[in-house]
Amino acid sequence: MKTRILTLIITIITCVSAVTAQDTEATLLLKEQNQEFVPKIFKFEDNVWFAVGYDVSNIAMIEGKTGIILVDAGMSPIRMEQLRLKFREITDKPIKAIIITHGHGDHFGGIDAFLAEGSNPQVWGRASVLGENTGFNLEAKAGKEAQLTVANARGARQAGVFLPDSIHINNGIASRPDKQRTMFTRGKETAEFKPTHFFTEQRKKIEIDGVKFELVAATGETYDNMYVWMPEQKILFCGDSYYKSFPNLYTIRGSQYRDVKSWYQSIDKMRNENAKYLLPGHTRPVEGKEKVKETLTNYYDAIKFVFDKTIEGMNKGMTPDQLVEYVKLPEHLASQPYLVEYYGRVDWAVRSIFYGYLGWFDGNPVNLNKLTPSTEAEKMAKMVGGIANLRTNTVKAFKEKDFQWCAQLCDYLLALNKNDKEIITLKANALMEIAKTMVTATGRNYMNSYAIQLKGKVSK
Ligand SMILES: [Zn+2]
Numbered sequence: 001m002k003t004r005i006l007t008l009i010i011t012i013i014t015c016v017s018a019v020t021a022q023d024t025e026a027t028l029l030l031k032e033q034n035q036e037f038v039p040k041i042f043k044f045e046d047n048v049w050f051a052v053g054y055d056v057s058n059i060a061m062i063e064g065k066t067g068i069i070l071v072d073a074g075m076s077p078i079r080m081e082q083l084r085l086k087f088r089e090i091t092d093k094p095i096k097a098i099i100i101t102h103g104h105g106d107h108f109g110g111i112d113a114f115l116a117e118g119s120n121p122q123v124w125g126r127a128s129v130l131g132e133n134t135g136f137n138l139e140a141k142a143g144k145e146a147q148l149t150v151a152n153a154r155g156a157r158q159a160g161v162f163l164p165d166s167i168h169i170n171n172g173i174a175s176r177p178d179k180q181r182t183m184f185t186r187g188k189e190t191a192e193f194k195p196t197h198f199f200t201e202q203r204k205k206i207e208i209d210g211v212k213f214e215l216v217a218a219t220g221e222t223y224d225n226m227y228v229w230m231p232e233q234k235i236l237f238c239g240d241s242y243y244k245s246f247p248n249l250y251t252i253r254g255s256q257y258r259d260v261k262s263w264y265q266s267i268d269k270m271r272n273e274n275a276k277y278l279l280p281g282h283t284r285p286v287e288g289k290e291k292v293k294e295t296l297t298n299y300y301d302a303i304k305f306v307f308d309k310t311i312e313g314m315n316k317g318m319t320p321d322q323l324v325e326y327v328k329l330p331e332h333l334a335s336q337p338y339l340v341e342y343y344g345r346v347d348w349a350v351r352s353i354f355y356g357y358l359g360w361f362d363g364n365p366v367n368l369n370k371l372t373p374s375t376e377a378e379k380m381a382k383m384v385g386g387i388a389n390l391r392t393n394t395v396k397a398f399k400e401k402d403f404q405w406c407a408q409l410c411d412y413l414l415a416l417n418k419n420d421k422e423i424i425t426l427k428a429n430a431l432m433e434i435a436k437t438m439v440t441a442t443g444r445n446y447m448n449s450y451a452i453q454l455k456g457k458v459s460k
Contacts, residue, residue: 026439030169033342033441036244036283037175041086044277045233047211049090050285055079056174057106057281060237061087062230064209067096067119071228071237072281073111080110084117094119097208099215100195101239101281102126102225103137106174108193122208125195126217126226136224137193139255155253157453160445167432167448172343172441173243173282199226218266219259221248225266229273236275236292241266242299244283244337246329248344249303250352252442257356260349264303271296295338302333306346310353319362320351341440377415387416391423398426403433421458428454 023031039053047063055074062069068091074080098121100108111123125136143151160168160176168176199206204215214229221240228237241247241263249260270278271293278286278295286295309327318326324347333339354362361367371379381390394413397406410427413420428451435447 024436026437026444027169029340029439030172030342030441030444033172033244033340034170034175036173037170040284042285044235044279044285048230048233048235049087050279051083051086052284053175054083054086055106055110056171058279058283059083060279061090062211063091063093064096064211067093067209069096069208069211069213070098070114070121071279072101072107072239073098073109073114075106075109077110077112080113084113095121097122097124099124099213099228099237101228101237102222103140103193104222104240105140105193107239107281111193122197123195124197124199124206124215126215126224127198127200128223136195136198138223142256151254154446157446157449158251158253158442160441160449163445163448163452167435168445170441171445172248173245216269218269220263220266221258223259227266227270229275234274234276234289235279236270236273236277237279238270238281240281241270242278242286242296242338243280243343245342246339246344246346247299247303247349248442249306249349250344252348252446257352260303260307260353260356264300264307267296267300267303271300298333298336298339302329302336302339305329305333306349307353310350311357314354314358317363319364320354321362323350323354343440343442345440345443373411373415377412380412381416387413394423394426398430401433403430406430407434424454424458428452428458 037053039051042050042052044050049061049063051059051061055076057072057074059074059080060071062071068087074083095114095117096119098111098114100111100123103125114121127136142148156162159171165176170176199215202217206213206215212230212232214231216227216229218225218227218239218241225239225241227239227241230236247263249258249263251258274289275292276287276289278292280286286292306327306329310323313323313326327346327350328334329339329346370376381387384390384393390409390413394406394409397403397409407427407430410423410430413423414427417423431447431451431454435444435451438444438447
């Protein structure tokens with residue numbers, strides 16, 4: 001891994017002008033990922049166009065006999081209007097159908113730009129046979145019904161929507177928002193959006209305008225996830241089951257449990273199609289039968305390894321904290337460019353699998369009656385000889401660049417006085433230092449956003 005990173009850094013230094021002398025290895029690696037989002041419309045076989053970098057997600061256009069079919073519809077109607085005009089330079093055939101790979105707003109939010117053409121297309125999505133609660137767009141609906149609003153705030157931090165451009169590199173598998181923020185303009189209200197056509201089978205064969213498609217159930221990031229298989233062209237649209245990053249098996253914005261076991265089983269189905277082209281919901285296409293097979297096999301192995309090893313450790317009685325030390329991706333997988341933790345992280349996945357099966361109790365009885373944060377902080381301060389000493393140690397940790405420890409000590413002090421301006425600022429600065437060392441864009445953006453919010457509190 002080390003050698004690979006070094007080679008990458010040298011390559012980047014020579015070809016990316018935005019590199020600065022202070023950049024950490026993590027920063028350089030994340031900047032390199034920006035190449036995935038450079039706008040480009042690829043063409044595959046005779047009738048498939050694939051637009052990358054026109055929005056936070058990718059959109060495909062397939063030309064049929066008398067019309068066109070789209071796979072996914074982006075996030076922003078403004079961005080999608082720009083892409084629609086690009087597509088219209090290729091053909092003026094009317095839109096017959098739009099297939100939505102899964103119910104996340106970044107894949108359908110821009111649909112209004114296409115619907116405005118007035119051709120009344122079929123809109124396809126997947127619903128589960130288990131009924132409404134496992135159906136399309138469950139995540140947004142469940143949150144809305146519970147009147148949950150915090151996930152939006154966490155999501156905004158993860159995406160870094162209000163970060164200055166100087167510290168926002170990208171979102172791991174998508175580019176940073178443009179200056180007008182148009183990439184984040186939602187069209188359809190997420191919880192309300194509904195396709196016109198659903199399938200509930202494991203595999204649904206349909207023909208639209210003379211083009212054969214197979215819509216295949218592929219639970220993973222969501223319970224309504226599908227992949228779209230074009231058997232004649234051997235093209236596979238995998239939605240967010242695969243992209244160039246270790247997968248986001250847990251999202252730090254928070255969501256229902258992402259079914260990790262089903263996720264790798266879906267990857268297994270996908271690799272058995274023997275696709276010639278793998279066209280993901282984010283990042284660039286994978287081309288060539290052998291390359292697709294190898295990529296999906298390593299992806300499958302990585303997810304399955306994390307799942308199996310976590311369950312193995314759980315059965316040994318390990319807590320989530322212990323599991324994080326126990327489950328490490330083997331080098332031959334970790335070193336693959338598409339398994340770098342740009343977006344998802346192995347240790348977050350491990351914790352999620354634990355909570356997904358066992359809930360919050362880690363098995364250690366000490367944690368059944370935990371001290372409150374303020375009681376623990378009082379005892380900690382007393383143990384180190386008083387609050388002043390605790391403070392000195394906290395400042396010292398920052399000076400010694402022990403930033404995580406510094407941030408943890410700040411939390412003790414803030415549990416004792418949440419309005420301590422000096423400590424709030426110190427914590428914010430520690431978080432921003434930690435962020436610089438994180439290759440995972442979601443965590444990095446979250447840290448920086450949180451730090452800026454903390455600083456805002458102080459300046460008021
Ligand atoms: Zn997505």
